[in-house]
Amino acid sequence: MNDLSWQNESLGARIRVALWLRDEIGEGGTFSKARIREAIKGTEQVDRRMRDLRPAGWVIQTYRDKPSLQPDQLYLERIGxxxxxxxxxxxxxxxxxxxxxxxxxxxxxxxxRRCGVAAGEEYADDPGAHARLTLGHVNPHRSGSGAHAEDLITECARCNETVKHLTGVQMTKEQVWDRLKELPVRGKRDLLAWMKVDHRPLSATEKAWGMYRQLPAAVREELEIDLEKLMRS
Known part of the structure; x- marks a missing residue:
């Protein structure tokens, strides 16, 4: 096997993705996310490594960039x-x-920071799926965005992938607006305040919950018992 083949599993995932796009797709070619995931195992890793090509000059468009594409299709406009x-x-x-x-x-x-889920917490709309935290960029589409704290935000893996338009279909403005209208007046007021600063301040309880979720399961059980005792005293 050629050492520089996308089938060479000893190469890093980012390099294998680039070689696969070069050899199997080529500039001007269209492909599906399912196809590249099948070729290079490890769905999440493949998505992440494909995004990592963009700052190196690779132009990969989605259906949001190119309306003729289907939601699950990508278009390799330029090899970087x-x-x-x-x-x-x-x-x-x-x-x-x-x-x-x-x-x-x-x-x-x-x-x-996008959906509010804590590490290891179960998604309310996806029972059995638990959140894993990672870091995302405040401006995920800006090529070469920095690695400084002000450029980064905490995201769960699901939001991290969705925001970068590589998985899932985003909700429409109308769907979100319908949900906003259902909020009580206090909820609308709070949400508007968060929108204006583009940040949702965490309460002391929420901060404690986030810290608690970082601990091993055995330690969390101990803290639960300790807190129950404290509340009874």
């Missing part, structure tokens, strides 16, 4: 830097330091 070559291997990658990562998680209360 050959990141399989040693001199371009790190092109477009943004390294986030452990210190910055820890600061952002703590700043955001260990909760997804």
């Amino acid at each position: 830097l050959p990141i399989w070559e040693a001199e371009h291997r790190a092109a477009g990658l943004r390294q986030i330091s452990a210190k910055t990562r820890r600061f952002v998680y703590e700043r955001d209360g260990h909760m997804c």
Whole structure:
């Protein structure tokens, strides 16, 4: 097998994705997310590595960019830097330091800034699926966006993928508006305040919940018992 083949599993996922797009699709080609996921196993990783090509000059459009595409289709408009070559291997990658990562998680209360779910918490609309936190960019479509704390927000993996238009279909304005109209007056007032600052302030209880969800299950059980005792005293 050619060492620089997308089928070479010893290569990194980002390089394999780039080689697959080069060899199997080519500029001007259309492909589905299901097809690339089938070729290179590991759905979440493949989506992430495909996004990582964009800052290196690769132009991959979705149906939001190109109306003729179906929701599950992508269009390879331009092949960017050959990141399989040693001199371009790190092109477009943004390294986030452990210190910055820890600061952002703590700043955001260990909760997804987009949907509010905490680490390991079950999604209300998807029973059995539990949230995993990651870091996303405030401006996810801006090529080369930074790796500084002010450029980053805490997101669950589901929101992280949806925001970047690589998985799922976004809700429409009308669907969201119908939900907003159902809120009580206090809810509308709070939501408007969050919209104006583009931030949902966390209460002390919510912050404590986010911290609690970071702990191992055994420790969480101990804290639950301790809190019950405290409430009875």
